[in-house]
Amino acid sequence: xxxxxxxxxxxxxxxxxxxxxxxxxxxxxxxxxxxxxxxxxxxxxxxxxxxxxxxxxxxxxxxxxxxxxxxxxxxxxxxxxxxxxxxxxxxxxxxxxxxxxxxxxxxxxxx
Amino acid sequence: xxxxxxxxxxxxxxxxxxxxxxxxxxxxxxxxxxxxxxxxxxxxxxxxxxxxxxxxxxxxxxxxxxxxxxxxxxxxxxxxxxxxxxxxxxxxxxxxxxxxxxxxxxxxxxxxxx
Numbered sequence: 072x073x074x075x076x077x078x079x080x081x082x083x084x085x086x087x088x089x090x091x092x093x094x095x096x097x098x099x100x101x102x103x104x105x106x107x108x109x110x111x112x113x114x115x116x117x118x119x120x121x122x123x124x125x126x127x128x129x130x131x132x133x134x135x136x137x138x139x140x141x142x143x144x145x146x147x148x149x150x151x152x153x154x155x156x157x158x159x160x161x162x163x164x165x166x167x168x169x170x171x172x173x174x175x176x177x178x179x180x181x182x
Numbered sequence: 183x184x185x186x187x188x189x190x191x192x193x194x195x196x197x198x199x200x201x202x203x204x205x206x207x208x209x210x211x212x213x214x215x216x217x218x219x220x221x222x223x224x225x226x227x228x229x230x231x232x233x234x235x236x237x238x239x240x241x242x243x244x245x246x247x248x249x250x251x252x253x254x255x256x257x258x259x260x261x262x263x264x265x266x267x268x269x270x271x272x273x274x275x276x277x278x279x280x281x282x283x284x285x286x287x288x289x290x291x292x293x294x295x296x
Contacts (some may be wrong), residue, residue, distance in 0.1 A: 104284065106286075111191075111288060113188075113273060113286045113287055113288035113289050114227075114275075114286040114289075115285075115286070116283060116284055116285070117203060119282065119283065119284075121280070121282065124294075127282070130229065130283075130285075159202060159225075161227060163227075167279070167280050170217060170229035170230070170232050171217075171219075171227075171275075171284070173227040175225070175226060176225055176226070
């Protein structure tokens, strides 16, 4: 089954404790991207990747890192999480110009 | 810079009413893609439609229809004879042809009451 898998789905952590949200897709898509969803603010793009070893900033990259060492994986790294990074995070993948396939979302709470 | 505006934050209708969700966009690209996505209460994001900037034909899919007007930079979505299952947050989105930086509107929350 074609899918985008994110882990963990739910996480409560404390300020400053590094964490990684993993994202994996099995559709051989070149393009992957991370978004955060906050009430009233829609989906805002954090980072995107056009292919392996190619990443670029979206609209809200501050406080996040990504890497794309393999085509299927695109982890989101929060080196020192802060409470303003409490949000619902979505990973997505697509063929260029096609619709996005989204993961189920990861709800992160930073205390 | 790209921008997508969904001016309607919330809409509430009674079942069987028709409802139109507005989407206005801004871009300097001459070629681009427009999308609509649905987020039901369960939280997943579901693709509904994609439109190329060079294709202004309206599209109908069952009770759903989309009106793309380049002259007004709008890509509106109409649900005919709404049903309770249509209750969701709907997002309009814009992206360049190579994907890259994609921009979503803030979403419109549609509530369909029985």
